[in-house]
Amino acid sequence: xxxxxxxxxxxxxxxxxxxxxxxxxxxxxxxxxxxxxxxxxxxxxxxxxxxxxxxxxxxxxxxxxxxxxxxxxxxxxxxxxxxxxxxxxxxxxxxxxxxxxxxxxxxxxxxxxxxxxxxxxxxxxxxxxxxxxxxxxxxxxxxxxxxxxxxxxxxxxxxxxxxxxxxxxxxxxxxxxxxxxxxxxxxxxxxxxxxxxxxxxxxxxxxxxxxxxxxxxxxxxxxxxxxxxxxxxxxxxxxxxxxxxxxxxxxxxxxxxxxxxxxxxxxxxxxxxxxxxxxxxxxxxxxxxxxxxxxxxxxxxxxxxxxxxxxxxxxxxxxxxxxxxxxxxxxxxxxxxxxxxxxxxxxxxxxxxxxxxxxxxxxxxxxxxxxxxxxxxxxxxxxxxxxxxxxxxx
Amino acid sequence: xxxxxxxxxxxxxxxxxxxxxxxxxxxxxxxxxxxxxxxxxxxxxxxxxxxxxxxxxxxxxxxxxxxxxxxxxxxxxxxxxxxxxxxxxxxxxxxxxxxxxxxxxxxxxxxxxxxxxxxxxxxxxxxxxxxxxxxxxxxxxxxxxxxxxxxxxxxxxxxxxxxxxxxxxxxxxxxxxxxxxxxxxxxxxxxxxxxxx
Numbered sequence: 001x002x003x004x005x006x007x008x009x010x011x012x013x014x015x016x017x018x019x020x021x022x023x024x025x026x027x028x029x030x031x032x033x034x035x036x037x038x039x040x041x042x043x044x045x046x047x048x049x050x051x052x053x054x055x056x057x058x059x060x061x062x063x064x065x066x067x068x069x070x071x072x073x074x075x076x077x078x079x080x081x082x083x084x085x086x087x088x089x090x091x092x093x094x095x096x097x098x099x100x101x102x103x104x105x106x107x108x109x110x111x112x113x114x115x116x117x118x119x120x121x122x123x124x125x126x127x128x129x130x131x132x133x134x135x136x137x138x139x140x141x142x143x144x145x146x147x148x149x150x151x152x153x154x155x156x157x158x159x160x161x162x163x164x165x166x167x168x169x170x171x172x173x174x175x176x177x178x179x180x181x182x183x184x185x186x187x188x189x190x191x192x193x194x195x196x197x198x199x200x201x202x203x204x205x206x207x208x209x210x211x212x213x214x215x216x217x218x219x220x221x222x223x224x225x226x227x228x229x230x231x232x233x234x235x236x237x238x239x240x241x242x243x244x245x246x247x248x249x250x251x252x253x254x255x256x257x258x259x260x261x262x263x264x265x266x267x268x269x270x271x272x273x274x275x276x277x278x279x280x281x282x283x284x285x286x287x288x289x290x291x292x293x294x295x296x297x298x299x300x301x302x303x304x305x306x307x308x309x310x311x312x313x314x315x316x317x318x319x320x321x322x323x324x325x326x327x328x329x330x331x332x333x334x335x336x337x338x339x340x341x342x343x344x345x346x347x348x349x350x351x352x353x354x355x356x357x358x359x360x361x362x363x364x365x366x367x368x369x370x371x372x373x374x375x376x377x378x379x380x381x382x383x384x385x386x387x388x389x390x391x392x393x394x
Numbered sequence: 395x396x397x398x399x400x401x402x403x404x405x406x407x408x409x410x411x412x413x414x415x416x417x418x419x420x421x422x423x424x425x426x427x428x429x430x431x432x433x434x435x436x437x438x439x440x441x442x443x444x445x446x447x448x449x450x451x452x453x454x455x456x457x458x459x460x461x462x463x464x465x466x467x468x469x470x471x472x473x474x475x476x477x478x479x480x481x482x483x484x485x486x487x488x489x490x491x492x493x494x495x496x497x498x499x500x501x502x503x504x505x506x507x508x509x510x511x512x513x514x515x516x517x518x519x520x521x522x523x524x525x526x527x528x529x530x531x532x533x534x535x536x537x538x539x540x541x542x543x544x545x546x547x548x549x550x551x552x553x554x555x556x557x558x559x560x561x562x563x564x565x566x567x568x569x570x571x572x573x574x575x576x577x578x579x580x581x582x583x584x585x586x587x588x589x590x591x
Contacts, residue, residue, distance in 0.1 A: 008533035011552040024475040024493060050525035051508065053498040054536035072473065075466055090493065091467025098458040101465075106472055109483045109491040113516055116495065123525075126481070126495030138475075138493045141466050171454045177447055178431035198440045201447035203432040223440050246429045273526060290429070304522040326454070328464050333446075333453045342442030363554025369561035 002380060003057045003132030004358045009047030010366075014358045017057070020128065020136035025072035028140035030082060033382040033389075034157040035062035035130040035355075037365050037375045038086075039187040040256065040300040044121060045362055048257055048270070048277055048302050051110070051122040059377075060086035060118040061161045062130025063153060065389040066140075075141040081389040082144040084137055085327035086161040088116035088125065091142040102324035107138065113303055115324065123303060131358060133379045145331055153386070154346035155338055157376060158188075163334055163345050165298050165325040166192025166254070170200055172296040172321040173250035178203035182239055182248040182288060184281045186214035186226070188348055188374045189298060190254035194222035195343060197250075206242065208235070208284075210260055213371045221347065229261050236287035247290030255281040256299025268307070276302035286313050297322035351375040482512040504532035 005015040020029055041058050043049050066080045076082065089096050089104035095115075096104050107116030108125035116138075119129015128135065137144060147156045166189045175181060181197040183190045186209035197205045205224035209215050215226040225242075232238040239248055257269060257277015261284075269278035277300075285295045286309050295318055313320060337343040350373045353361040361375050437443045449455045472492035479499040483490050500508045511524035540547045558566045 007536050007547065007552055011547075011549060013547075013552045023478070023496060025473055026493075047529065050522045050529065052529055053504075054532045054539075055498045057497070088493065089465075090472050091462070091465035092470075092472060096465065096467065097462055098460050099454075099462045100458060101462075106491050107493045109481055109487065109494045110512075111484050111516055112486045116493070122482070122495070122498070126497045128495070128497040139472075141468070168454055171452050172457075177434075177444070180429065195442075196446075198437075198443050199446045200452070201444045203430070203437065244430055245424065245427055249429065302522070303516065304519060329459075329462075330453045332464065333451070337442065337445065340442075340445075342445055359552050360554045360557035363557045364561065367558065367562070369557060 001133040002355055003128070004059060004355070004377075006044070006052065006056045006058060007054055010045065010363075012045065012058075012359050012362050014356045017055075017132075019134050022068065022070045023136065024138055025070045026139050026141065027070040028066050028073055028076055028137045028144070029068040030062075030064040030084065030130075030135050030137050030144075031067045031385045032062050032064040032130050032133060032135060032379050033081075033386050034064075034153050035059045035132075035377045035379075036157055036160075036162070037131070037361060037377065038161055039185075039189060039258075040120075041362075042366050043257055043277065043300050043302070045366060046258060046270070048273065049121045049123060049300075050302060050304075053122060056119065056121065057128040057132050058119040059129030059131030059135075060120055061157060062118070062135065063147065063157045063160065064130070064135070065385050067134065069140060073140045076144060076146070079389055081147045081156075081386075082137075083147050083156045083160050083331075084118070084130070084135075084144045085164075085331075086117055086120075087143075087324060087327060088118065088127065088138055089143060089328075090139055099326060099329050100323075101326040101328050103326075111303070117324070131355065131377055133355070133381070143328070145328070148335065151335060151338065152346060154349055154376065155344075158345035158348070158374075159327075159331060159334060161325065161327065162188040162348075162374070163192045163343070164327040164330040165189045166194075167196040167199075167330055167334060168323070168325040169193040169252045169254060169296050169298040170196035170202075172298075172323070173197070173200075173252055173294045174319070174321075175200040175202050175250055177201040179249035180204040180206070180243050181250045181252065182206045182208060182285075183224075183252045183254055184208045184259075184284055185254035185299065186211065186218045187254065190252070191218050191222055191348055191373070192343075192345070193252050193254050193298070194218060194224050197252075198223070199337065199342060202250075206239070206248070211368050214368070214373065217348075217371075217373055235261070235284045239288035243290070247293060248288055249290060250294045250296065251285035251289040253281045253285050253295070253297040253299040257301045259299070265307075273302075276304040276306050279306040279308050282306070282308050286310075286316070286318065289316070289318060291316045292318070294319045294321065298325065348374045349376055353377055355379045482508060485512070485515045486517070502532075502535050504528040504535055507531060 088107040089101040090106040116125035259280035262280040265278035507528035
């Protein structure tokens, strides 16, 4: 089968590799019809996440059609069109029993600090991802969700990660009516965090980024104010001035370890890898939020240490919340929002690229070329696979 | 540094403002600081505004909800997946998890480094630094593996240079010029005649 193949930092290609097989009775094999490149894939692409092995296939945002099921699978059948949450989870461990699906303890033997994630290095369990024609989906009765007929493929694929992560980012900010929310990062997750902040009753939503076309997009799509941090002397001071000197009620880090904007952080975090990515946005969040405010973190950092101004967080009495999104618990509500027209996720897709051109797709997204917001990869034969799904359903 | 007793006395001439000495004795008052709160009427033009204002509508409130909704997990422990390839296991857990990935088992020199890395815990910085080192070694192994199979990797294509040329030709020319200058300078420095030889 054709699959994305990691060769080293900034180097990927589409190449043939063996098809996945059922390795556990609860597994399914899914034929992919859509997969996305996520902003957090770029942390892998840039070589920032330890134990990213050559030959690995990335891709934790994908939907497809069930191609084969293991003997213990009861709920899914061949031909079902499914969306697969990015986190692998068993549903029965202590953490899953508390709806912390992003923290499942039964799917990643290689680390206890993170659960299993498709195509996200061996630190996240060593599972190949969905930027391929076929993918192994363990715990097939637990994780995947059959996509309702009225939900479009392009909306469904954004429900696997980007939209739930943005929504959870806003939710963890515990937004109250009229709150001023600052979202750092105008990538897909930041865009959806901004949209979700309005759903939760924010009074002002301000999005910060450095790329002008992304700011123009989020301003139009999420009806928010924007700040280009390259035009600002000091981020925290600027937010204080914008908020009557109080600071924001809620700050959201939707960037993670690839943040630009600080020479020291860029040198130590992004270039020297001597900390787990640049903590620039964490500094901005902690220093821009008001005393007693909330900081919500969904931007991905590597697992080593970071230089974070935790003393300021203490002295300001902040609440810091963070997690990988527990995708499945958000799906019913988010599908309601899509049906009611409150959210229209597919409108952020700017590029649909054949899987064969995955190297160019990564470069365009990573280098922010061609006004790219979100890239979807289409495997060869996706249309035929989709047709099989439609005939199975009707 | 001057002590309080050493500060020189100064006198004002009649009509001279105090500020002309270069100092101001008072700051403007910061006033009464209150955050601005727009009314719902001001916000009703926002698509979907307030649909989840009531926390009961938020799926993650409370964050930890038990029993869980939306999963169809079976009762009892998860069946153990058989081990058919080498899987490295964190020392911070008692054994292998019931489900695990088998994507790229450790191999070669990078694999040996990874095995050493997994002797230390996730709490130990050496664990992560060794894994990062193994990743870099693995990149070299990948090129060697390609060549051994008779495949010369097209590194420019793998880096997406075609798309850079299509969407940012000026940037590509600039990068190429910088790279050429660096390589040229290095070549010159390495090959210049040593005046002391």
